[in-house]
Amino acid sequence: MSDTLAPAAPARTRSPWRSRLSRWDLKGSPYAFISPFFILFAIFGAFPLLYTFWVSLHAWPLLGEHTFTGLDNYQKLLSDEQFWNAAKNTFGIFVVSTVPQYALALWLAVTLNRKIRARTLFRIGVVIPNVTSVAAVTLIFGMIFAKGFGLANWMLSWFGVASIDWTAHTWSSWLAISMMVDWRWTGYNALIFLAAMQAIPSDLYEAAAIDGASRTRQFWSVTLPLLRPTILFTTITSIIGGVQLFTEPLLFAPGAGAIQGGTLRQFQTLTMYLIENGFTRFEFGYAGAVAWMIFLLVLVISLINILIVRRISGAD
């Protein structure tokens, strides 16, 4: 019994073994605590990324020999029309979706920032699309944009517009995919903007009101400039997400050859091209090169973002 009571007394009576143990504990446990993250990331994040580069330097079919070919894959990629077509589609869809999305999200954020009844209900309504799965959303929108019986064509027929085959043309497929993207993300971005708006000190608005600025004027001269870092941040997040756009275009026209994004590849994105090379043609080397090009793109965009945000916050 006296043994078990001993630790209650202060450190002086601790045995040397105990104090050594507690020193280990102090020094070692931080590393023990962070190690699961770093070990898992090393195996499943860093290693695949680097190994992708190694693979990309080879002609690496699923079966058979891998031969080292240096930068051949990259060279081939630069003159690969299908790759540039995918890049064009990816950025085209990004622009078509993002511009209206941000305008709507800002407008919605201003509205949600008013004193409103049933505030939580409206806010929840706005994020419901974001929580829904991409695959489900795409299948539902695929029905809405169906050629024969889809709601979209039915509504257009009120205005005398002839039935559109949405998956058949570049412009219509980009538009339909952009709508799916916007449906999922507009509300989410509105909430992000709303949070940033609520962080703006109210005395700025008081000062503006004393100077006689109208609400509209206050929005343009106070709200928007102070929102700029947030807008930039969300833009970069959207670009990174946009580069990875995959599910919407893939499931938009399901069936054989879906990975090509339409008969003329009119809506094949970069990630689809990566998967096509890797898992349809099983050209792992070439797919690796595509992966690295996408990664470099993400990296460059992220660095630009960091520089811009730093400059803006540094200027304040």
Added chain:
Amino acid sequence: MTAVATEPATEPTPKKPLRRKVAESNNQLFRASPLNYLVLVITFFLSVFPLYWMLVMASRTNDEIVQIPPVFTPGGHLGEHVQTLFDNPDVMFAKALMNSFIVAGTITAFVVIFSGLAGFAFAKLRFRGSNALISIVVLTMMVPVQLGTVPLYMMMDWFGIQGTLPTVILPYLASGFGVFLMRQYASQAVPDELIEAARVDGASTIRIFWSVVLPALRPAAAILGLFTFMTYWNDFLWPYVALSPEHPTVQVALSRLSSGYYTDQSLVMAGTLMATLPLLAVIVLFGRQLISGIMDGAVKS
């Protein structure tokens, strides 16, 4: 400046006394106009309509779906379609649902624990290299898992688990976002004195984590858990590439449902409904936390 000075004369005179106008100009105090409500109601309608439309199509026969003009009310065939969906041995929908629960649940449990441990260490423990290491954690958020698909695919083959559920669980257990979130929260929510006191009482660091820190981290853990579960319930690309046909998740099963073998539209919609229901339940239960999670994330970044 001179232009501004002359401006107020041409502005319409304020209808209300200036003092009231100043009080109202606080951005939070603007009262919503009927027009604002109209915008909100339309937005709400547009947000919910596709999901309602899914219900309509899932409960109508294929002949009814292709009718022009369309029918806007749910029909009576929902139960029958759900039955067909679950009965079809090729679709394995029940198994897919179960798999999705296993995958998303396992990832969530590990991400919360690992992120909590690392977040606590970064926020409250002093150790050499912690600044450099937390920068690495932030940088890892920029690495999209998708881009490692080719080597991940090979690795799973080396491990001998290709096509099985661990293939889509393992790559997601390290969450840089989770570590960062937990660090931010722990540095504010756990007082240093509490940790010191526990240490004086002779508690080991892991004991301190378990009985002092983890209870304090509960709100952040709930948010992280919520988002992690939804993300991996909805995850598509990697499961689509990596899972073999006999181990589908719900999203993969959905894509197979609509990919030619079954062009039965009402069946596809019954499937999307089943895949979406758990998430709708989550929203109903945790809507508030969800909103605050999204909005907090915005301010902290």
